[in-house]
Every structure is written in C-alpha cells, then in structure tokens.
Amino acid sequence: xxxxxxxxxxxxxxxxxxxxELPKLECEATSVRAALDWLTADYPQFGVRLFxxxxxxxxxxxxxxxxxxxxxxxxxxxxxxxxxxxxIQAVAGG
Amino acid sequence: xxxxxxxxxAAVVPATVSTDAPVAVPGMIAIPASRxxxxxxxxxxxDVGASQHYKREWFEDEAPQHYADVDAFWIDAHLVTNGDYLxxxxxxxxRTEAEQRGFGLLYGSTYWDEVDGVCWRHPxxxxxxxxxxxxxxxxxxAYGDAAAYAAWAGKRLPTxxxxxxxxxxxxxxxxxxxxxxxxxxxxxxxxxxxxPITEFxxxxxWWGNHLxxxxxxLCTTPVGRFSPASDSPLGVADMAGNVSEWTxxxxxxxxxxxxxxxxxxxxxxxxRVIRGGSWMNFKYQMRTSERFASDPAYSSIxxxxxxxxxxxxxx
Numbered sequence: 299x300x301x302x303x304x305x306x307x308x309x310x311x312x313x314x315x316x317x318x319e320l321p322k323l324e325c326e327a328t329s330v331r332a333a334l335d336w337l338t339a340d341y342p343q344f345g346v347r348l349f350x351x352x353x354x355x356x357x358x359x360x361x362x363x364x365x366x367x368x369x370x371x372x373x374x375x376x377x378x379x380x381x382x383x384x385x386i387q388a389v390a391g392g
Numbered sequence: 393x394x395x396x397x398x399x400x401x402a403a404v405v406p407a408t409v410s411t412d413a414p415v416a417v418p419g420m421i422a423i424p425a426s427r428x429x430x431x432x433x434x435x436x437x438x439d440v441g442a443s444q445h446y447k448r449e450w451f452e453d454e455a456p457q458h459y460a461d462v463d464a465f466w467i468d469a470h471l472v473t474n475g476d477y478l479x480x481x482x483x484x485x486x487r488t489e490a491e492q493r494g495f496g497l498l499y500g501s502t503y504w505d506e507v508d509g510v511c512w513r514h515p516x517x518x519x520x521x522x523x524x525x526x527x528x529x530x531x532x533x534a535y536g537d538a539a540a541y542a543a544w545a546g547k548r549l550p551t552x553x554x555x556x557x558x559x560x561x562x563x564x565x566x567x568x569x570x571x572x573x574x575x576x577x578x579x580x581x582x583x584x585x586x587x588p589i590t591e592f593x594x595x596x597x598w599w600g601n602h603l604x605x606x607x608x609x610l611c612t613t614p615v616g617r618f619s620p621a622s623d624s625p626l627g628v629a630d631m632a633g634n635v636s637e638w639t640x641x642x643x644x645x646x647x648x649x650x651x652x653x654x655x656x657x658x659x660x661x662x663x664r665v666i667r668g669g670s671w672m673n674f675k676y677q678m679r680t681s682e683r684f685a686s687d688p689a690y691s692s693i694x695x696x697x698x699x700x701x702x703x704x705x706x707x
Binding site: 308309311314346347350351355357359361385386387389390391392 | 445446447449450451453495497502503504505506592636653654655656658659663666669673677682683684685686687689690692
C-alpha cells in the first residue's frame, strides 16, 4: 500500500508540553497507527495522552477527516491519500 | 458590577430580571427569567492567556461575550450526592457506563490511568467505598448517567446558559462570589496546596504530594461545605470547585464565523458541555464563563452534576 500525506492536528494545550512552539505536524503514513508512531517518536511525551494498555486511550478521540477512527478501523485504519488526523481529548478546554 | 480585578473587565450592562414571584421548591433555587451576559470579554481572555501556561486560544471558545434571554427555571442548590445516586440505582437497577465497561479513570503520577473496578461506588480505587461520603458529590458519571438520574428525579440537566446564569447572575463576574480570587473558600487544587497555582510545576508538586500522603483518595467535600462564602449571587452552592458538572447542552461554538482551534471545531456538535472547575483544578478553571467540551461517554474522578427544571417538579 502506498503511503498518504498526513497532517496531524493536536490540542493547542499540548504546546505546553514541548520546549518550543510545535511545528506543522506532517508525515507520510499508510495507517493511523503509523502516523501516531511517527508523532510519538518525535514527541514521546504525547504517548501517555494517546495510548493506554497498548490501545487508543478512552480519554482521547481521533478523527480522520470528519470520521471518528473508532467507527472505522481504529488504529489500523488505512491512509491512502492526503488526510488530516485531528486529536481531541475527551475533555477539551479548561 | 462590583469591584474589578485584572481578570474582570467585562462591560457593565444593566440586566433585565423578571419580578414575578417564583414557586418555592425544597432543595432548588428559583431563578427568574432574565437577559443574561454569557461568555468572556476579549480583555479577560487576553489576561487569562497571559497569566498561566496555556495560550489564549485554549480559552477562545468563551468568546465572543454575548447576551441571551433565559426563561425562569429551578436549579438544585447542591450537587447530586453519592447518597442521591445510590437511591436512584437501588430504585431502578441502573448501572453507569463506567460500571458496564469495567473501568474508571484515576489520575496517576503522570497522567490518567484506566483502572478496573473503579466507578461511582468505588471512586478512588477498586476497594474504595462511598459509605463515609454519602454527602459528597457523585463522580465517574457520564452524560447519559446524569441524564438518566435527572429523568428519574422528574428533572433535567441545566442548559449551558442556565448554568452560567446560575453561577454569576445576570451580569458576568469571574467567580460565583465575585471578582477577587480566594482559594480558601472553594474546593480546588490550590485550596489543598495552600498556595496559588499558575503552572504545571506547582500543580504536579501538589498532586505528587497528594499521591504520596493520601494515595488516590479523592478530595471531594460534602456538598455546600463552602457555603455561603462561595455561593453564587443567586444562592447556588459549589458552582466553582468540588466537581465539574454536566449540562444538557451540545457543545457549539458561540460564533460559527469566528476562528477557533481545529479541535474545538471538530468537537462542535459532537461533544456535550461541562461547566465549573473541580477539586483537581485551579483558579482559571473555576471561572464562571469557562467552557469544557466533553465526549458524552467520558467520566472521571472530577465530574458530577446537578439537576434543573423548567417547572416546579412534582413530589
């Protein structure tokens, strides 16, 4: 399968977890899991905010375009062309 | 408006409040119809963004400040307690979403943990109990769990606008009691820490000490413990601190033409609104116009609710 170009949008408060302003987060990936692996390789501090017991944590939702990946194929959802992944905590704001 | 601080810069606009005498309902506060100021001013958001570790865009969904007409309603003076929820579950056999999925969320040394057996009956650990805390607010409650209780009680959840009105009255004020922050009169992280918290480092210092000395035990307090000092001008207790509260409103952006962070735009129409800070939060989350967008299925150690009604509930 060919990789798609993925833009990853994370909650704005995650900027407080890194020493400098987050750059635009873009990678090439064949699946949601591969895109998140890329993200957490560069920003390991995001890992606990995304995963629990080896799966997507209950306190976070991820949208591929307009669709919740849990209603698709979860972390194994394929990415075949350019896409946007939006990470939203189960509680946003505050 | 009363005396202001650097965080209290909303415009002063006279409110129009109905003078019709409301029907008294035990345990509930009658709130008259009114034109109500909602949301935060631009200056206030600038001040909040400059005062702590999150940028202004994290709070941008509180803007623009605007007015809305709110009909008369009744709201519970206090949060729904463990004892209240126990009576509901004993009467109906209801099982919360956390009970059905088998785990609840506790905050560990670095972040949230999914812990088997944790739910409203066992809020701080699988072997924790509510028996000595029946007058504390119930937690580990998802939106559906709150709505189910409210329907059983012949009530409903307050709308977001009703909640904010009940928290600060017709005109904006930063906290229910006024515009001067005082952590001594509200159940929040700073209250237990004993000092102001404006950044992660201080919050983690408090939390680390809490885990060391009390384990995962919650710092909820009996409902109304801080009354009347921290009550809203309408006499409603715990509108800041103790636990955050589900409202019945779907999360929407106040101005669809305005630019908000993409995550808020994605949450709009999907999430529900939670209002009011909890025992785990500090100063900025305690504000009356602070908004939380939440997945309806989410529950944790810091979220509970209270009920409202459009008419005097029977019985």
